[in-house]
Amino acid sequence: MRLDAIRDLLQCEVLVGAHLADLEVDTAIASDAMSAVLASPHPRALMVTGLANIQSVRTALIAYVPAIVYVRGSRPEEVTIRLAREKNIVLLSTPMGMFDSCGLLHGHGIKGAT
């Protein structure tokens, strides 16, 4: 699924939008625990999280995650946004909760990373 379609599906605000139209993901990992993301890394997977600190972007960098969706309207601070922009990580923020976000993504064919 293309990231611009995910933006529309989850009614996301785009915080960092590099490559939005030409990036596609077919897998996602949803967690508020960074070690859980790193326990089953899946390169090119979308990260869905409620955790908006700078470690979310650093975890994405380590795990080859190209894009993060922040749920429940959470939104990282400016330094975190700047780091993501510098490193070409897409950041989206949705007002939806974790359950609804994942449900919608799953309903559109996105699989869970295991």
Place this chain on the structure above:
Amino acid sequence: MTEELLRRTFEVLGRDFENAGETSTEVTAILKDLEIDPDIILRVGIVMFEAEMNVVMYAKKGTMTFILTDEEIAVDVADEGPGIPDIDLAMQRGYSTASDEMREMGFGYGLGLPNIKKNSDAFVLASEVGKGTRLHSSIRLDSNG
């Protein structure tokens, strides 16, 4: 003979959550520039990031040394801190002494040390209570998985 190609040492400060994880991402950027196999970089990144977060969360300060040879990548972490009283227990998945504050930051799920071990070809963890903790991990460049 093993040939050392690159060595870097970084200081990591306890409780410095702003910079926590920076060293690890810097090292992975260096490895990407060197065109090391992405699977290897992923494993080195996980080892370093988890070890770095542990120093930040539990220790006063520490140093992380990263050594690239023609055969492997070694990561050595030494910290000054409370140490680990029971290493077998600390290695168990889900065991954590992290505070609520750390959980709110996305850590403290007791997965870090197991993640480090899983991604290492060789792994040693040693600790002296009241003094500090030392961790060694190495990843062979010809290994896969």
